[in-house]
Amino acid sequence: MITFKNVKKEYPPKTHALAGVSFCIHAGEFVSITGQSGSGKSTVAKMIFAEERPTSGQILIGDWDISHIGRGDIPALRRQIGVIFQDFKLLPKKTAYENVAFALEVAGESGKRIREVVPHVLKIVGLAEKSGRYPKQLSGGEQQRVSIARALVHRPKIIVADEPTGNLDAITAREIVELFTRINDFGTTVVLVTHDRDIVNGLHKRVITLREGKVVSDAEKGKYLLA
């Protein structure tokens, strides 16, 4: 599903964000990518949805080599990958419903389909009752749920979550991770980038650990490795 082959990323003059990373994530897997700050885990996430491009190496999404993806092809890629961030990235002047609908509007979906899909997705994330609220009227956990609903609205095959619990308290963070687990149960591949040890250890899923831009561990039902 997601294949990294000896991927390197250098920033001039001499910063090596990734120094030859290789792994393969299969369809339907739930994989945590962990490591300390500066280990390169966010760079991996950004490369999956083509926010960054590798200096060398190859990245495949299915059979699609996105290592040198053209600008015009990026929207199509991003409609197949749901992305979730630590800071939610919601539009403050749009309600929860409108934020989710926005992802379908930019893809040119019809109003009828938007009216069908958005309430359904908001129900999955448990926000059906709060669809008319603006982001500032929602808690951090609720905002992150809106963000997840927006990521799910295209029915993506892959969900990439970059530190999605970083701004949340422990209980809310656990609820969000449970939501990811449920999404994964429906068959969606989930890539969770986090440095939260409790979350990683509580998942009992595959863990890829990065250190200084290299994979130092790749374990099924892995644990968070201490430095």
Next chain:
Amino acid sequence: MMRNFWLSFVTVTVFVLTLVMVNSVIILNVLANASVKSVEGRVQVTVYFTSDASTDVVKNTQSYLLGLSQVKEISYLTADEALTIFKEAHRSDPVILAALDEVDGNPFGQALKIRAYNASDFPFILEALEAPEYKPFIKEKNYDNYESALRVLSNFSERIRLGFLTLAVFFGFIAMLIVFNTIRVAIYVHREEIGIMKLVGANDWFIRGPFLLESIFFAFLATGIMAGIVALTLSFANPALVAFFEGVDVNLITYYSTNALSMFGAQFGILAFLGLGTTAFAMRKYLRV
């Protein structure tokens, strides 16, 4: 659409100022052409024949001249009419008038008053009268020369036209700078929204389209305002202009209503072209999609 009201307001205002200059050039052109045509219509040559020239000679000369394609019309004058016209033409020259008084009777013969299609044709017509069969009977050729007046008029209108065109280019340039800045600020203000659009898979046109549409809207609005200003100004000024240019066809309302679609269409086209070009350049520089 209106991403920033005041910047949009300034952009449309400068667009309108550019069009004010362009329309001033158009109006000036219409007025100057009408004035030149009016002055050109007054240019004529009076050919005075000697007193011994027979009516046949004068009529032959008239026929000959009418055969020239440059000649528009010829009026025949009797000796008395010729004397009256000559005195009128030289009323400010006491020496000539005194000399006429010294002469016993009417020294003039018959005369022909010639009008040409173009003022520039007169040298050719005068040259034609130098032919040996006519020259001995011609006493004087009086050329009411408006050439210097025409030259002054066209120089003046050319300078004014150039001045307004320079101002139009200047305002056009300022408008481009303002559009550039408007788009730059709009991109900065909406960078988060644009980032989210990209994140959820918006294509290039979904992100760039509103900026381009905005610049077309500015051009459309400015052209509409300008059309309103022209209509309002002419409804007040046209009667005064018609009265001022008495006898000359300077009906600007008719001119504008006949050519409104093509003129304002072209003005909209130019503004839209300037706006789109500048917007595209600003997006290329500041909007990384």
